[in-house]
Amino acid sequence: MKLKNYSLLLFLIFPVLLFAKKVEISTNPSDAEIFVNGKLVGTGSILIDVKNKECITVQIVREGYLAYTKDYCNQKGMPDIPKRDYIQLSLDQSYEASTKSDIANVDVVLKPQKGTIDENWTAALRTITDYFDALEVSDSDVKYLRSAWIVDTFDGFVVRTRLIYRLTRDEPQEYKLKIVSERAPRNTSSRQDERFESWDRVLKKYGTLLEEVNSRISSF
Secondary structure, eight states: OOHHHHHHHHHHHHHHTTTEEEEEEEETTOOEEEEEEEEEESSSSEEEEEOOEEEEEEEEETTTBOOOEEEOSSTTSSOOOOSEEEEEEOHHHHTTEEOOTTTSSOOOOEEOOSOOOHHHHHHHHHHHHHHHEEEEEEEETEEEEEEEEEEEEOOOEEEEEEEEEEEETTTTEEEEEEEEEEEEETTTTTTGGGEEESSSEEEETTTTHHHHHHHHOEEE
């Protein structure tokens, strides 16, 4: 009885093993992570089995590069699975144009030691509008401004950036400045808020903004 069951098991498994196909995937950069059906299976290079009548989804991920996704199907009528597949990831242009920043999406406190509120507000405004010439809200009475979004489009992503600046205390003077940095997949409208996520990087063109504002309001 046991022999018959074992023979039946081999009969069922053998066709699957016989017709399984292997693909050796290698990547550049060589430390890119390789996921199969959402599960991390290795980095750089790996040999993968694609069982008979099945499909798998392979995703290659590396920080600073655009993710790559490909399906391999061992099914009739589908493209043949190559024995070897070399994946060259493309550089993420938004990554190249930005720097990781601990001030992204964070309130930074500025405390000028001299100058009146109006003087400091005007000085900061001159610098801010050099970078953000369109202001969505600007209230000189309560000393609050929010710029409109500036949108930059790259190969794989859309980055939108805005600035919020406000007076939080009159005496001693205290201001808070926030650079809001968000990113979404390419072809996203700047108004599709639900597709944007906070990004811990700031475009390099805003790299000296904080220092310039702080310098202006401390120069009196």
